[in-house]
Amino acid sequence: MRATLYGGPGDITVGDRPDPVIQEATDAVVRVVLGCVCGSDLWYYRGQSPHALGSIGHEFIGVVDEVGADVSAINRGDLVIAPFTFCDGICVHCRGGWFSNCLNGGGFGNHGIDGGQGEAVRVPFADATLVTVPGAGFDEPTLASLLALSDVMCAGHHAAISAGVTVGDTVAVVGDGAIGLCAVIAAKRLGAERIIALSRNASRQALAQKFGATDIVPERGADAVERLLEMTDGIGVDAALECVGTGQSMSTAFGIARVGSVVGAVGVPHDVVVPIETAIFRNIGLRGGVAPARRYISELLPEVLDGNIDPGSVFDYATDLNGVRDAYRVMDERRAVKSLLRIGSV
Missing domain, CATH: 3.90.180.10 (Medium-chain alcohol dehydrogenases, catalytic domain)
Structure with missing residues (x-):
């Protein structure tokens, strides 16, 4: 063959x-x-x-x-x-x-x-x-x-399930690859009211919106965290879905997650350091893994x-x-x- x-x-x-x-x-x-x-x-x-x-x-x-x-x-x-x-x-x-x-x-x-x-x-x-x-x-x-x-659809779903997405939530999806886009589908399916997709690619932004994203944030890193916090009155999102696997994407996910929430991470980790002080002092959990x-x-x-x-x-x-x-x-x-x-x- x-x-x-x-x-x-x-x-x-x-x-x-x-x-x-x-x-x-x-x-x-x-x-x-x-x-x-x-x-x-x-x-x-x-x-x-x-x-x-x-x-x-x-x-x-x-x-x-x-x-x-x-x-x-x-x-x-x-x-x-x-x-x-x-x-x-x-x-x-x-x-x-x-x-x-x-x-x-x-x-x-x-x-x-x-x-x-x-x-x-x-x-x-x-x-x-x-x-x-x-x-x-x-x-x-x-x-x-x-x-x-x-x-990819199962991986995006696993991110949303791991983060505990439920009806009425505000959710942010970090990553606009296939898994991140499928995470938008999953968040919509689970009843999220507001879905913020982090993307700077026009075609991927359009696809995210087709799948149910209500907001698009093109910024990255510290600028993305600042923008997300502005959009949520300084509180952060109910669920952050990390679908990339880089140090920056993990840092962003923890930076935008509200106190007491969970980061759902499914990106294959490369040079990732979990910000443990943020996790401890803001009571933010981390779940996810191989779907x-x-x-x-x-x-x-x-x-x-x-x-x-x-x-x-x-x-x-x-x-x-x-x-x-x-x-x-x-x-x-x-x-x-x-x-x-x-x-x-x-």
Whole structure:
């Protein structure tokens, strides 16, 4: 099969990989329909995080081609969403709902598992990991939104859930990437009355407003904190959603959070220092982490199928495997929010 291969910083190519086969009775082989490039893939692309050489990509939807002897909930021909981590569904962490921390799980594109930026993937623990999409005949926008459920929509939702967003809240979203934009969707869905998106990019500002942002703040750093405090009469926001993972974004989130609130952080941390004195003396909490996507997909899937949310709009660049290098490049240069890869057919 053909697949995207990571050869080191800046080195993205398409090459051949062995066709995946059933190795365990709990496996399934999924033929990929749509994959995409994640913001976290850019950390590897830029050489700021390590990644094993070879297959890459952890977000995909596809059609089941084969199932192992012990797979009972997933059938050949099913259209499925693969959360960005696989899980056994029975360990102590999975039973607690923390599927992304499964004791026997891992991420696609690692652990000897092919990534989702290729033509097929062997999925361990298929019954526990994969989510079947009911129905058929989905249009391209719906398929894109289903793909968004594999990671970014769930990550944005996790930021909002972690921060305790509830009806009537004033919420600020720090970060205008795909996860930040999906966090706007999540905050709106949970009933926030005022949603302030921090963005200085015109197209991303427009998308944030489409998703439910009521205010846009283009400033960054100390200027952003000053502006947010002015907008909230010096009190701060009920929930700050940190969706970037840099020191500045974390500092901003804590600087704008009101006393007694919680910062919901899902950005992959790079050179982040939590301002512990602010946390202690202003009674501000910190929650978040790697989103338990498998838990959230079941909740969010009906919202996509009913047309209530449209996270697929974060994909503003599309290509096929032949164009995967450009898919990385346009995101790295911030000319696209998120790149979609059309790989197969339903």
